[in-house]
Amino acid sequence: MTVVDLLKFVSSKLKEADIQSPEAEAKLIVSHVLKLGFTDLIIKANETVLTDNIEEAERIVEERLTHRPIQYILGETEFFGLDLKVGEGVLIPRPETEVLVEKVLNLYPGKGNILDLCTGSGAIPLALQAELQNSCEIYAVDISDDALFYANENQKQFASKFQERPVHILKGDLFEPVDEDQKFAVITSNPPYVTEDEYVVLPHNVKHFEPKLALTADNKGLAIIERIAKEAPNYLLDGGFVICEMGWQQGEEAKAIFDRYFSSAEIIKDYTGRDRFILAYK
DSSP, X not given: OBHHHHHHHHHHHHHHTTXXXXXXXXXXXXXXXHTOOHHHXXXXXXXXXXXXXXXXXXXXXXXXXXXXXXXXXXXXXXXXXXXXXXOTTSOOOOTTHHHHHHHHHHHOOSSSOEEEESOTTTHHHHHHHHHHTTSSOEEEEESOHHHHHHHHHHHHHHHHHHOSSOOEEEESSTTTTSOTTOOEEEEEEOOOXXXXXXXXXXXXXXXXXXOGGGTBOTTTTTHHHHHHHHHGGGGEEEEEEEEEEOOTTOHHHHHHHHHTTSSEEEEEEOTTSOEEEEEEEO
C-alpha cells in the first residue's frame, strides 16, 4: 500500500461512518502516523507504507468511528499556527476563536499586560505570546485541573521557542486568583456559554467527550459572561478593553450586559458572519 492508497483507505472508512470532512481527517491521520507534513504526503504519494504504519492508521480509524474527537485521539490540535496538546478534560480550541486573537493583535496598544480567563489549553494566551514576542506579561486562569494540566504542558513545549516571559498560569474561578491591585490593558475569554437546551442537541463527539464544565452556563448561557462583564472593569487600565466569546444567538443580550458596565461595547462577527464576540472598552 502506498501513501496515496492509505489516504484513500482511511478517507473511505471515515466517509462510510458519516464522519464530517473525511478527506481532511484522513490527511491528519496519515500525516500523524507517517510523521509527514501535508506537502510531503503529496511528494511521497507513491512511496510504500510500512505494515506497522498501516496498522496504526487502522487503529486510529477504529477509535474515530466511536466519534471520539480526532484531536483527542492524536493528542494535539492546531490553533493560530501552534500545535497544542489536548485530551479529555480540556475544550478543543475552535478555528473561530482565532478571530479573537486577531482582534487583540490589531487593537493591542503596545504596552500593558493581558489576562485570559477560562483559558483551557492555553490556546489564546500562548498564541498572543507567540505573536507579541514577549512584549508583555500574560496571565491565564482556569478552574479545571484537567484544563490546567494541558495549559502547563503547552507552556512547557513552547518555552524554548519564544517565551522569555512564560505565561503565568493560575488556578481559580475567573478573577479569584488575580491580585486585586493588578491592572490589564486587555482581558480575553472564551467562557462557557452553551445553554442546557443547546447542550442536549450538541453533536455526539462534543457532548459525550468534551468537558461540560467548559461548555455550559446558567441564565440562558450568559451567567459567566455576565460575571466577566461586571468584574472586568476593576482589573482594566483606563482605556483598556475586554473581548469575550459568546454564542452566535447571544449578541444583543450580551451587548446589553456589557453596556451596563462599560463605556462602549460592540458585537464582532466570526469567519462565517455570525455574532461571536463582545468587544468592550472601559
